[in-house]
Amino acid sequence: LFYKPKLLKLFGLCMVLVLGSLLWLQLSCPGDLSQTVHDGLPPHQPCPGERQTLTVDDPSWGPHKMAVIIPFRERFEELLVFVPYMHAFLNKKKIRHKILVINQVDHFRFNRASLINVGYMESGNDTDYIAMHDVDLLPQNEALDYGFPEEGPFHVASPELHPLYHYKTYVGGILLLTKKHYQMCNGMSNRFWGWGREDDEFFRRLRTAELQLFRPKGINTGYKTFRHIHDPAWRKRDQKRIAAQKQEQFKIDPDGGLTNLRYKVESRQELTISGAPCTVISTSLECDLSQTPWCQFS
Numbered sequence: 001l002f003y004k005p006k007l008l009k010l011f012g013l014c015m016v017l018v019l020g021s022l023l024w025l026q027l028s029c030p031g032d033l034s035q036t037v038h039d040g041l042p043p044h045q046p047c048p049g050e051r052q053t054l055t056v057d058d059p060s061w062g063p064h065k066m067a068v069i070i071p072f073r074e075r076f077e078e079l080l081v082f083v084p085y086m087h088a089f090l091n092k093k094k095i096r097h098k099i100l101v102i103n104q105v106d107h108f109r110f111n112r113a114s115l116i117n118v119g120y121m122e123s124g125n126d127t128d129y130i131a132m133h134d135v136d137l138l139p140q141n142e143a144l145d146y147g148f149p150e151e152g153p154f155h156v157a158s159p160e161l162h163p164l165y166h167y168k169t170y171v172g173g174i175l176l177l178t179k180k181h182y183q184m185c186n187g188m189s190n191r192f193w194g195w196g197r198e199d200d201e202f203f204r205r206l207r208t209a210e211l212q213l214f215r216p217k218g219i220n221t222g223y224k225t226f227r228h229i230h231d232p233a234w235r236k237r238d239q240k241r242i243a244a245q246k247q248e249q250f251k252i253d254p255d256g257g258l259t260n261l262r263y264k265v266e267s268r269q270e271l272t273i274s275g276a277p278c279t280v281i282s283t284s285l286e287c288d289l290s291q292t293p294w295c296q297f298s
Contacts, residue, residue, distance in 0.1 A: 057096055064148040065096040066176070067127040069119030070135050071112040073104045078135045078229055080273055085138055087276035095146045098127065099278040101135075105266055106284040108295045113188035113198035117261045118283050120182055130182060131156075132175045138227045139174070141219055149176045151214060153206060158215035161225040171206070171213065172199035173226075184209045186257030193287070193295040204252050262286035 057065075068086065072079065083099055090097050100123060102115040116132050123130060129148055137157060144156055157173030159166045165173070177185075185205040192198035206213055219225055266282040287295035 057098075058094070059096070061094040061096050062148075064129060065098070065127045066090075066129050066131055066146065066148075067119065067123035068097055068099045068131045068133050069116055069123070070099065070101045070133055071104070071110075071115035071119070072101045072135060073110050075135055081229060082135050082138065083278045084274040084276040086133075087278075089139060089142075090146060093142065093146060097131075097146075098124075099276075101278055101280045103280055103282045104285060105282045108285055108287050109193040109297070110195070111190065111193050111285055111295070112195075113192050113202070114190045114261060114263070114285050115283065117187040117190065117258055118263050118265075118281070118285075120179070120187060120258070121261070122265065122281055123179075127179070129176060129178045132177070134173050136229050137162075137173050138229060139225070140227055141221045141225045143219060144216060144225070146176065149178060149181075149214065152212040153177045153181055154214045156216065157226060161216065161219060161221075161223065163223045163226055163228045169200065169203045171203045181209070181211055183258070184211065186259055187261070189253035189256050190261055191253050191256055191292050193292060201253060205257075262288075 068090075070079075070082070079101065083101075087097075087099065100119050102119045102122075104110060104115055120130055131146065134157075139156070145154065146156065153171075154176040155171050155174070156176060159168060159170045162170065162173050185202070185208075188198055188205075189201050192201070263286060264284045266284055267280075269280045269282075271278055271280055289295070
């Protein structure tokens with residue numbers, strides 16, 4: 001009897017700790033995959049239950065599987081947000097996919113188009129379409145279509161929805177293509193070192209291949225359809241134009257693309273970020289200085 005009050009106090013303390021832990025889990029692990037990202041950071045760290053749901057790749061979702069190709073260099077803060085967010089977003093839509101981060105590790109200037117070409121080449125036989133996807137662009141509207149673009153290339157981040165780029169011929173940000181259609185275009189030009197213009201050249205390739213471009217319909221969220229998490233003050237874009245690059249950036253590259261792509265895979269790593277899987281393919285690109293001397297700063 002002497003120990004009963006102490007046992008009751010100990011029991012009460014244990015109950016308080018248990019209830020407090022449950023409350024903390026409820027607040028920190030809401031399990032709501034539709035939450036948006038604020039200030040460039042994930043809304044919360046996925047909980048054990050979420051980690052299990054994030055790794056689903058169910059063949060019953062359909063016969064098609066998408067390779068999400070992320071041209072990448074040193075933007076790790078954005079990658080930590082992108083991979084778990086997109087994996088959850090696509091799983092919720094029952095889109096079979098794998099995320100390929102094509103990490104440029106050479107000493108040349110960043111070449112987004114060549115990295116997308118590498119992603120296509122390394123995407124494997126288990127995928128039949130690709131998403132050319134910027135790492136800093138997150139879809140906020142679940143009505144956006146990421147399904148197999150059988151009829152023609154599907155520009156998810158269309159000009160009337162993209163938060164920054166609104167001209168009619170814009171095809172950047174997020175573009176879906178079947179592998180057959182990408183091959184018909186001979187991929188993207190490898191001549192674009194530094195930031196910009198490779199998408200405009202690719203629009204011309206779509207025209208040359210006589211492929212019809214499709215865009216979202218019935219989306220009423222306007223420029224809030226996507227969240228752009230790039231901080232231009234922190235990560236300035238390489239917009240420098242060197243010598244002949246100023247003129248060459250507006251020309252069509254009729255021969256270059258998949259056929260003259262030169263690269264080396266330095267490593268391939270399977271990673272999980274907050275429970276979401278991705279493959280990081282560290283790649284060294286090659287540059288023909290006689291053709292594109294602007295691949296390096298003079």
